[in-house]
Amino acid sequence: MPKDTYEPAADRYSNSVGYEYCGKSGLKLPRISLGLWHNFGDVDNATEAQKMIQFAFDHGITHFDLANNYGTPYGSAEKNFGKILKDQLSTYRDELIISTKAGHEMWPGPYGDWGSRKYLIASLNQSLQRLKLDYVDIFYSHRYDPNTPLEETMGALSDAVKQGKALYVGISKYPTDKAREAYRILRENGTPCLINQDKYNIFTRHIEENVLPLAQENGVGVIAFSPLSQGMLSDKYLQGIPENSRAAHSYGFLQKQQLTPEVIEKIKRLNDIAASRGQSLAQMALAWCLHKPQITSVIVGTSSVKQLQNNIDSLRNTAFTDDELWRIGELG
Helix, strand or coil: CCCCCCCCCCCCCCCCCCEEECCCCCCEEECEEEECCCCCCCCCCHHHHHHHHHHHHHCCCCEEECCCCCCCCCCHHHHHHHHHHHHHHHHHHHHCEEEEEECCCCCCCCCCCCCCHHHHHHHHHHHHHHHCCCCEEEEEECCCCCCCCHHHHHHHHHHHHHCCCEEEEEEECCCHHHHHHHHHHHHHCCCCEEEEEEECECCECHHHCCHHHHHHHCCCEEEEECCCCCCCCCHHHCCCCCCCCHHHCCCCCCCHHHCCHHHHHHHHHHHHHHHHCCCCHHHHHHHHHHCCCCEEEEEECCCCHHHHHHHHHHHHCCCCCHHHHHHHHHHC
16 A cells, blocks of 8 residues: 555544543553554454554554564564554654563573563564664563562663653553562652553453552553453354364464353353343443443454454443343353
8 A cells, every 4th residue: 555545534533432541640542452462463464454553543543552572473563563654654653652562482592581671671672673663652561570570670661761762661461469569669760650451351350359459559550451352252152163263273372172161151141231232242341341440441453444343333332230240240
């Protein structure tokens, strides 16, 4: 697609997905953010990837969530997003929130994984090169490293801000006690934690107990990934396991054995509740995540513009009756 053919929708903010302040910061995030974990690598459809990013921005989705190892091969999601950004969206950089992360395996040897200062700074520099950017808006420690002092990991995040390579910092998937410590260190460093990214959906609710209250207490926003539980909270598995679905493959995070008859029965009952609300199961699942006031945004991973539109349509009905919440809770 030629560089000059994309003009963002003029009503992208007046007709947007809406925004919420992230914790106690002055930064607003869209209620729905677009995740690039899947479908934006070199093995994926580049034309559809570009269309999804444009469609997202046209609907006020300003936040694009990446990590160093997203895409197949590792790094390809950042590289491909960087190209789209340069060719189509460079004029609108100041309207975008671009996040990346480091913490999982990225390159071989002792310096390409976990949470050392060596790895985090090197990874961020590589990410910026792939993205063709001077800075990212949010840089995350992607997971807690039990073998590196938290002062070192958090110090690297703080220095990324002080060096102008990131505007804000966040953590992802940290145990509660380590999150508490991370918040303290970052605050003392003068670079308070903006955001905590964790898994949250109808079937995975452990963060309600400690993660959400602790984040609220510390003025930290929470962004949910996997709101559809790897596609389980959609109509995909209502009749069993389709051949080309994630669960049909031996690799990946969703395994066939997770979809027991009991789970499929729960999915069917949740689907009935969604239908009574005038929503698909996926739409209700996204709306359910957002009904919690501590959840700033949910990250959706879509494979097509049509799927992204369906996800955006979930915002038409985000109110739940007490009875609906109870029934959903019983099936979670």
